[in-house]
Amino acid sequence: MSAKKRALQILIFLLVMFLTFYALFSGRDLGEIIRAAAKMSPWYLIPAVGLALFYVCAEGFMIWYLLNAMRDRKNSLWRCFQYSFIGFFYSGITPSATGGQPVQLYYMNKDGNRVSDSTVVLMTVAVVYKFVLVVLGFGILIFWHDPLRDNLKHYFPLYILGLTLNVILVILILGVMLFPKVIFRAAKFFEGIFIRLRIWKPSAKREEKLNGFIESYAQAVTWLGKHKGRLAGVIFITFLQRSSLFVLTWMVYLGFGMHGADALTVILLQASVYIAVDMLPLPGAQGITELMYQAVFAKVFTQAYLIPSMMVSRGLNFYFLLIVSLGVVLINRFVLDRRRT
Numbered sequence: 146m147s148a149k150k151r152a153l154q155i156l157i158f159l160l161v162m163f164l165t166f167y168a169l170f171s172g173r174d175l176g177e178i179i180r181a182a183a184k185m186s187p188w189y190l191i192p193a194v195g196l197a198l199f200y201v202c203a204e205g206f207m208i209w210y211l212l213n214a215m216r217d218r219k220n221s222l223w224r225c226f227q228y229s230f231i232g233f234f235y236s237g238i239t240p241s242a243t244g245g246q247p248v249q250l251y252y253m254n255k256d257g258n259r260v261s262d263s264t265v266v267l268m269t270v271a272v273v274y275k276f277v278l279v280v281l282g283f284g285i286l287i288f289w290h291d292p293l294r295d296n297l298k299h300y301f302p303l304y305i306l307g308l309t310l311n312v313i314l315v316i317l318i319l320g321v322m323l324f325p326k327v328i329f330r331a332a333k334f335f336e337g338i339f340i341r342l343r344i345w346k347p348s349a350k351r352e353e354k355l356n357g358f359i360e361s362y363a364q365a366v367t368w369l370g371k372h373k374g375r376l377a378g379v380i381f382i383t384f385l386q387r388s389s390l391f392v393l394t395w396m397v398y399l400g401f402g403m404h405g406a407d408a409l410t411v412i413l414l415q416a417s418v419y420i421a422v423d424m425l426p427l428p429g430a431q432g433i434t435e436l437m438y439q440a441v442f443a444k445v446f447t448q449a450y451l452i453p454s455m456m457v458s459r460g461l462n463f464y465f466l467l468i469v470s471l472g473v474v475l476i477n478r479f480v481l482d483r484r485r486t
């Protein structure tokens with residue numbers, strides 16, 4: 146990614162963040178909100194921070210779990226945690242979280258991992274992530290339909306849209322993974338466009354490399370199909386990963402000393418917010434996430450703690466992780482990369 150493109154993405158992200166905060170806090174007593182947020186019990190804040198960090202580290206564990214099983218070359222768990230934080234940062238500043246995996250793939254390849262193996266691992270983590278979200282989404286829709294409609298109100302169609310988009314993406318990723326020829330045809334199609342635009346020149350060597358990649362990719366997918374136990378393990382860990390952010394909001398609820406709502410209600414409402422906004426083309430789903438949170442949790446938190454709870458919950462599960470991830474990105478960019486050169 147060029148420096149100009151990266152700077153533009155960060156600028157758009159900051160602009161969306163400014164407009165979000167302005168819309169949320171305009172006309173409100175910010176000092177009062179901050180004082181209310183500061184009242185959260187540290188006995189619940191610390192577990193909430195741990196759940197946020199677990200969310201990112203769980204992805205790193207799954208990358209390590211799959212990647213090391215494919216080849217004799219071993220990656221450290223700490224390095225795979227870094228891949229996950231790097232992916233979180235670039236996903237957070239790009240629309241629909243599209244920027245994370247290409248940068249992860251770059252660093253994994255730079256560390257000596259085969260592109261085909263890394264691609265299959267990242268696609269497996271992505272499709273399982275979406276698959277678990279789809280299963281949770283349909284489960285909530287079927288078994289919790291009436292409370293869902295009652296609490297989401299005019300955001301209910303957005304929930305259906307988010308669930309539908311996730312289903313479509315799961316089908317597309319599975320299609321690409323199970324039919325490697327689709328990748329080859331797509332690559333040849335784009336190669337033809339680049340050649341006609343005179344961006345690339347015709348090259349037999351490029352086609353040879355592409356054929357080699359497709360062959361390796363097919364082998365990696367075949368390996369994955371023969372190791373269903375590993376795949377089941379990834380599904381289980383992904384379920385825990387997804388649930389961690391939903392439980393985080395329950396920690397915030399308890400931390401403010403709230404009573405009346407049960408754990409399942411708070412957790413499912415937070416899950417419904419994530420499902421609704423997960424695929425929206427906004428950096429970090431900013432703006433709509435905060436607005437929907439206010440509407441959905443209006444009956445759960447008292448008026449005095451609605452905005453403070455959102456600040457803590459959203460602050461931990463997104464902005465805090467984004468800052469930590471930025472630190473990991475900067476260390477890799479200016480410290481680790483220079484040591485290798």
